[in-house]
Amino acid sequence: MSYFLFMLFPMVILVTIQYLLEVHIGSSTNMYDGESGVLSDCLPRKSTHSQFVGKLLPLQLTAMGFPLLIYDLLSGVILFLVSLLLFCRYRKKKSPARAQRSATT
Numbered sequence: 001m002s003y004f005l006f007m008l009f010p011m012v013i014l015v016t017i018q019y020l021l022e023v024h025i026g027s028s029t030n031m032y033d034g035e036s037g038v039l040s041d042c043l044p045r046k047s048t049h050s051q052f053v054g055k056l057l058p059l060q061l062t063a064m065g066f067p068l069l070i071y072d073l074l075s076g077v078i079l080f081l082v083s084l085l086l087f088c089r090y091r092k093k094k095s096p097a098r099a100q101r102s103a104t105t
Contacts, residue, residue: 065079
């Protein structure tokens with residue numbers, strides 16, 4: 001059995017858990033104040049679907065692709081290409097007003 005297929009199941013589980021936490025439940029790094037040891041008054045913030053697929057998922061796939069490069073070159077390259085495709089597909093495009101403002105300044 002290929003190492004890529006062996007790692008596919010844990011990767012899908014981890015991505016699903018992260019998707020549920022980031023998009024549906026919400027998270028915030030400022031919810032817990034580590035210095036005082038108490039909860040702060042910051043509310044959880046939810047990511048949008050495009051933020052998750054365009055920013056977080058490519059980073060996670062790239063991080064999972066590095067160990068695969070050592071063991072199976074093709075699997076690692078496939079993950080890098082998928083992460084690059086997701087990053088390019090879902091990146092934030094400039095609005096026409098913002099593009100016009102940056103062109104005039």
